[in-house]
Amino acid sequence: MVRIKKSPELRSNELIDCAERLFFQHGYESTTVNDVIREANVSKGAFYHYFVSKEALLEAVATRLAERNLKELQPLFEDPSLDAVGQLNALFAGSRRLKLDMAPQLKNTFNALFKPENVALYHRIDEALMAVSVPLVAEMLRRGHEEGTLDAPDPEAAALMLLQLRVSVAKVMHTALKRYEAGDIEAAAAMLDGWMRTYGTAIERFLKLRDGSIEVTEPGFARAFLEA
Amino acid sequence: MVRIKKSPELRSNELIDCAERLFFQHGYESTTVNDVIREANVSKGAFYHYFVSKEALLEAVATRLAERNLKELQPLFEDPSLDAVGQLNALFAGSRRLKLDMAPQLKNTFNALFKPENVALYHRIDEALMAVSVPLVAEMLRRGHEEGTLDAPDPEAAALMLLQLRVSVAKVMHTALKRYEAGDIEAAAAMLDGWMRTYGTAIERFLKLRDGSIEVTEPGFARAFLEA
DNA sequence: TATAAATAGACCGACGGTCGGTTTGTTTCA
DNA sequence: TGAAACAAACCGACCGTCGGTCTATTTATA
Numbered sequence: 203m204v205r206i207k208k209s210p211e212l213r214s215n216e217l218i219d220c221a222e223r224l225f226f227q228h229g230y231e232s233t234t235v236n237d238v239i240r241e242a243n244v245s246k247g248a249f250y251h252y253f254v255s256k257e258a259l260l261e262a263v264a265t266r267l268a269e270r271n272l273k274e275l276q277p278l279f280e281d282p283s284l285d286a287v288g289q290l291n292a293l294f295a296g297s298r299r300l301k302l303d304m305a306p307q308l309k310n311t312f313n314a315l316f317k318p319e320n321v322a323l324y325h326r327i328d329e330a331l332m333a334v335s336v337p338l339v340a341e342m343l344r345r346g347h348e349e350g351t352l353d354a355p356d357p358e359a360a361a362l363m364l365l366q367l368r369v370s371v372a373k374v375m376h377t378a379l380k381r382y383e384a385g386d387i388e389a390a391a392a393m394l395d396g397w398m399r400t401y402g403t404a405i406e407r408f409l410k411l412r413d414g415s416i417e418v419t420e421p422g423f424a425r426a427f428l429e430a
Numbered sequence: 431m432v433r434i435k436k437s438p439e440l441r442s443n444e445l446i447d448c449a450e451r452l453f454f455q456h457g458y459e460s461t462t463v464n465d466v467i468r469e470a471n472v473s474k475g476a477f478y479h480y481f482v483s484k485e486a487l488l489e490a491v492a493t494r495l496a497e498r499n500l501k502e503l504q505p506l507f508e509d510p511s512l513d514a515v516g517q518l519n520a521l522f523a524g525s526r527r528l529k530l531d532m533a534p535q536l537k538n539t540f541n542a543l544f545k546p547e548n549v550a551l552y553h554r555i556d557e558a559l560m561a562v563s564v565p566l567v568a569e570m571l572r573r574g575h576e577e578g579t580l581d582a583p584d585p586e587a588a589a590l591m592l593l594q595l596r597v598s599v600a601k602v603m604h605t606a607l608k609r610y611e612a613g614d615i616e617a618a619a620a621m622l623d624g625w626m627r628t629y630g631t632a633i634e635r636f637l638k639l640r641d642g643s644i645e646v647t648e649p650g651f652a653r654a655f656l657e658a
Numbered sequence: 659t660a661t662a663a664a665t666a667g668a669c670c671g672a673c674g675g676t677c678g679g680t681t682t683g684t685t686t687c688a
Numbered sequence: 689t690g691a692a693a694c695a696a697a698c699c700g701a702c703c704g705t706c707g708g709t710c711t712a713t714t715t716a717t718a
Contacts, residue, residue: 213664235707245666246708252664256707257546318485325549359628363598370594374587400587407635438697463674473699474675480697484674 214252214262217242222263226314230260230323260326268330272338279338286346287415290405294418302423305430309379316376328369336361346409353410364405371401371418382428395424442480442490445470450491454542458488458551488554496558500566507566514574515643518633522646530651533658537607544604556597564589574637581638592633599629599646610656622652 220241224233235256239249253259278292301308315324340361343354354360374397382390402418405411448469452461463484467477481487506520529536543552568589574580582588602625610618630646633639 234705236705245664247667247710248665250708254708321550321553325553355631356624356628359598359602359625360632362601363595363628363632366594366598367591369597370587370591373590396584397587400584400591403583404588404591404636407638408632410635441697462672464672475677475679475700476698478675482675 213244213248217244217249217252217259218262218266221259222267225260225263225320225323226311229314229317229319231319235259260322261330264323264326264330267327268334271331272334275335275338279342285349285351286342287351287411289342291417294416298420298423301427302430305427312372312376312379316373332362332365335365339365343409360408364408367401367404371398374398378424378428387428391425391428394428395419398424438480441472441476445472445477445480445487446490446494449487450495453488453491453548453551454539457542457545457547459547463487488550489558492551492554492558495555496562499559500562503563503566507570513577513579514570515579515639517570519643519645522644526648526651529655530658533655540600540604540607544601560590560593563593567593571637588636592636595629595632599626602626606652606656615656619653619656622656623647626652 217238220238221233224237224241228237235246235249238259239246242249253262274296275293278296279289281289281292284292314320315327336358340357343352343357343360346352347354347357374394378390378394378397381393398419402416403413405418406413406416445466449461449466452465452469456465463474463477466487467474470477481490502524503521506524507517509517509520512520542548543555564586568585571580571582571585571588575582575585602622606618606622606625609621626647630644631641633646634641634644
């Protein structure tokens with residue numbers, strides 16, 4: 203094979219690119235190191251020069267995903283024109299926009315992430331996302347508590363719990379998606395919509411906000427997402 | 431090797447016994463099928479006669495664990511002398527008793543379950559526990575809503591969310607345990623106690639109960655558990 | 659030109675899983 | 689009654705694949 207040399211960062215990123223694609227496409231366990239190096243046109247020696255193990259590659263994928271997520275969220279949390287509740291709502295609004303824009307990829311991602319052979323992938327990504335999100339949300343809750351716009355005893359704990367609740371929404375999005383694909387469209391949309399509302403209610407009550415102050419979803423969103 | 435024949439159920443349970451022990455002791459991934467059959471004194475052929483894969487064995491372990499959990503919880507949920515809030519508190523009280531009684535094993539379990547090589551184990555157990563718990567809790571919430579002792583819109587969704595919150599408590603128990611083992615006893619106890627209180631507050635607020643009606647923990651519990 | 663980083667790819671051992679065959683118990687029927 | 693037929697349980701040698709290692713070679717750079 204011809205010997206090609208590239209800058210370390212480039213190579214490393216190419217490997218992570220391939221891995222990310224393959225992991226989501228075929229699952230983490232079903233993707234072999236040989237698959238990755240074939241796609242990336244790299245020898246095994248080169249691969250193990252950059253990553254000590256397949257596991258390390260997974261971690262790199264998860265970390266990069268979380269970092270990108272952080273970069274998107276960061277500005278929102280630093281916006282001084284919004285109070286904490288406004289930030290939360292902006293977060294959900296942004297999340298909705300993103301979900302609609304990237305619906306096809308996202309659906310694919312969900313399907314991949316919840317496959318049993320992908321628990322490792324799911325877990326690592328969740329861990330990485332939590333690691334970057336908890337401090338951000340905790341800080342937001344602290345500010346909101348000081349402003350008096352919400353009531354969050356122990357912002358750290360509350361942040362983790364709020365983010366933990368997010369998992370239940372992800373779960374229900376997945377089952378709703380399955381149901382939609384099975385043709386049960388009405389039920390799927392109704393379920394997703396209802397659960398997202400309940401999620402909003404849970405947050406409102408937990409943070410002692412008045413009813414309706416959190417807008418996790420908006421009329422027609424569930425359906426629009428499913429049909430996108 | 432001498433040929434020993436046993437009733438299928440016995441054999442199968444022996445295999446699950448060994449697997450459970452080995453999985454928790456050395457981790458799921460580090461435990462090989464050969465390890466299991468060696469401990470169980472069974473040939474490979476016999477093993478694959480009972481389980482189609484190593485994965486299937488893991489599922490069996492998780493399912494049995496969840497079933498046992500269900501058997502312990504079932505009576506409590508059927509106790510007619512308690513209202514829904516009383517049931518919840520009884521649940522937490524029982525859980526505390528159990529935690530103190532089995533503290534050593536539980537600590538070991540926690541350490542095993544949160545090791546990175548055990549995500550599959552963790553995930554499967556969580557899934558199995560959820561599957562048996564959600565209907566129970568949902569039914570309890572429905573009853574409570576009818577009684578008027580609590581306010582749970584959409585009991586199914588609320589049940590899943592409440593149970594999802596439990597994960598954050600498990601996470602904090604693990605970190606508190608680590609901190610305790612590192613010698614930071616005061617901080618560990620304070621952290622665990624505080625977070626459990628926050629968990630209680632979250633539940634109270636979500637279900638619109640009056641402050642202090644949910645007793646997730648009691649004075650001195652966190653410390654007692656850590657020192658047990 | 660010396661040195662270290664980067665790349666190549668043959669190779670290894672362990673692992674999950676398969677397969678052909680044996681043993682044991684149970685059912686069927688002359 | 690007993691032997692033939694069948695099914696379930698069991699055995700362990702074997703296989704293909706996979707993550708990871710190793711040695712050799714090339715390339716950049718100081």
